[in-house]
Amino acid sequence: MWMIAVEDGVIFRANPAAHAFYGYEDLTEFNIRDINLLTPEQIEAEIQLAGQVGRDHLFMRHRLADGSVKVMGIYTQRRMYEGQEVLLSSLYDTSEFESTAERHYIERVEEQVDLQTAQLHEAKQLQMRLAWSAALAQAVVIGILVVVLLRLRGAQRENRTLIGELSFRNRELERLSHAMAHHFQEPSRRLVSFAQQLERRIGDSDDDASRVAVDFIGSQARRLSTLVADVQRYLSLDSMPQVLQDISPRAVLDEVYQRDEQLSELRRSNALVIQSPLPDVYYDAKRLALIFRLLLHNAWQYRDPQRPLEVRVSALQFDGRVSLAIEDNGMGIEPEYRTQVLEMFARLKPNSEQYPGTGMGLALVVKALRQVEGQVRIEVGPQGGTRIVFDLPAAR
Template sequence: MQSKPSDTAGAFSGWTTRRWLRTGVLTTLAVLAVLGSLGGWATWRTSQLTADLVDRRSPALVQALRVEQGLVNQETGIRGYGLSGRTDFLQPYAQGVRDEQAALGRLRTLVADDDRAGADLAEVERLAEDWQRRVARPVAAASAEEAVRLATQRARDGKGAFDALRSAMSRQQSHLQSENAAGVHDLRQAVALRNWTFAGIAVVIVLVAALVFEGLRRGITGPLSRLSADARDVAGGRFDHALTGTGPADLRRLAEDVESMRLRLVKELQFSEESRTLLDEQAEDLRRSNTELEQFAYVASHDLQEPLRKVSSFTQLLQRRYGGQLDDRADQYIAFAVDGANRMQTLINDLLAFSRVGRVHNDHRSVDLESVFGRTLDDLGVAVEETGAEITHDPLPTVVGDATQLGILWQNLLSNAIKFRSPDHPPHVHVSASEDDGTWEFAVSDNGIGIAPEFREKVFVIFQRLHTKDAYPGTGIGLAMCKKVVEFHGGRIRIDPDYKLGTRVIFTLPASAADTASGQRPEPPLTVPSPGRPESPEGTTQP
């Protein structure tokens, strides 16, 4: 049989954070409402007693004393007038009558709801009226001689009536003083009750705040802190550390979800580790294979040079010695052999140069492209003069790279632009350069035959030719060599699809630190015209 605490824990185990918070807030509001009601009642009770004491009981006692004072003044004035006959004694009497009437009017209003005080006031008024009727008014209305006689005759009755009146006023004031003292006592009790009530409210609020804080710590912040610490342990590399949830049901579900994610990550990491190990093995095999292929290409090209030179030399000897002595078919066969040997030697040399990119020539330093471009133009001087080509260029910057490979890049791009020229006009090639955010972008534009859109990617593949060797000589390795050089330097190369006047090859190279810091920009283009040829419109490089 389960214990009671377990039953209680089981009963609340399904409560979520929202439900705990809602229940806690409602309970707190209910307690505060009760305490607020008690505090409001205590404050209202204190205010009522204060108002009764200040507005009724104390003023009633004051007015009763004023009534007594007014009657005493009347008695003093009547007695003086009756003894001396002097009319100036009637002034205190008249003032006492006015003060008495004013005080009685206010006192009637103040004791209207108090039966005993009303009875006392009625007794005082009755005795005062009796004294005034029997003594005060007759004496005050008589002449001086008559007043003395009446005062003497009625001295005994007047004294008895006024003593009875004085006794009634004393009883009235005593009753009012006792009521006032009782009101003060009630007010003190009410103030004490109010103070204790508000002290209790403060204590309860402090207890509620402490309970709320402790409840939040145990039910929310504590479980979240533990879950956060466990998550940080897992994030720090302890993937075998299990996450356990405590607190409300939704936090426990959150911990279960995080634990499920951790298990999934562990599985993924195990799979990734296995995949990484496999990739490392494959990468190592690939590096070894690439090394072997590079060595094979290098050795094969060198080993093929000697027999190929013999074949080429002997076929050329046959052509020189026996040319014209055999029939036409034999001369044709010999010409085929010579041409094939020459093309094979060219192909091997190009393949050897292609394999050397990034392997033999790998000396990165600041390279003045203006100087490299000038040497390339000198190397192409014969082709420029024969075709009447005009080559212009913007001022070229200094970049970081290998000077030999960059020379190969310019030579292939410019020779392609000259070779694939239009038959209708001489070639015009322009090289532009612009720098943007640490990268130089170059564009080699010509006015040649252009490249069809479907071949703009194919031209960068090695040995891919778009024309027959009879139409345009070459091995189809030029733009593939350019692509390899540019990518080795961390740039990109492409054919501009929007250029319609020929071909435009665009490639990028990283700028040197000096160019980037100084913000170098190109100056107006320089022109290298061919001798004896007219200028022609701009064009682009041709594959």
């Protein structure tokens, strides 16, 4: 008789008869796995099943100290001993009725083999399914990667083509800007000079037709010169270096308002009012001065002759941006034209001495803001006038 720990299979109690039969000096130094000829997995399964209904009488092959193997009959019960679960087993030698014992043992072994074979088969089937799933998943991933790679290569080719095209267009624009500055501007200057010479020659002549013709040549030459200068300024915005820094819009506005010759009449009318503090912005001072100059000049040029002009400047800070607004009580812009006037050469008033210009002013404003993702919108101002709002990055 002996006791075996269910947890680890250690023989921790054996009576003298067991010691004498097995021939080992001390059975309590052994684990059942050292004596039983089943595999460790089979022994573990038997230990867990032992003592249950229908599993209390077993036949096992055990190795004795002299190397011989005996088929042992085992009656076993589960018990609690000193706080742990044990198998209390009575053992007997089946040599006297070996055929019956052997038959039971073989049946038990065959049962274990069938069980293990089924488990191995199931494990192999699972491995096969996992292998096929992994292979399929790998094939899908490889396919996706190939498609992505092909698309990336196509996109890279398109990007190279696009970059090449953009570089070519930029070089063309640079050449065009240079031509506008020199080749186009020079003929217009000569026309103005020639018209002035003709005016001096005609003098007080009574030839009205010649005088009208000369005046027309002079005015058109000056208009051409202004148009060329505005187009050149528009094209040069791309190549003009941009110095981004924290600046004060109020300081830039004061500088433009006080020193720009085109705004002299606006200064004399004392029409400019700054309604609120203007928060600092992160922008280029020259471009901001250009924007203020163009918008203030437009406010003066398109004022309503029926009432004194009022120009108000205000600002609002939100989400890391500063929204600046310049509003007047002038003629205003109808809603259907508020997008159109932001394009190049767009004019709502025919060119004349009263309303001179090229239609490039607001287009210059739009382009000057693009590099900092600034937006421009036109709204209705006081008394039906115009309110132009644009935004810039707030100071850092």
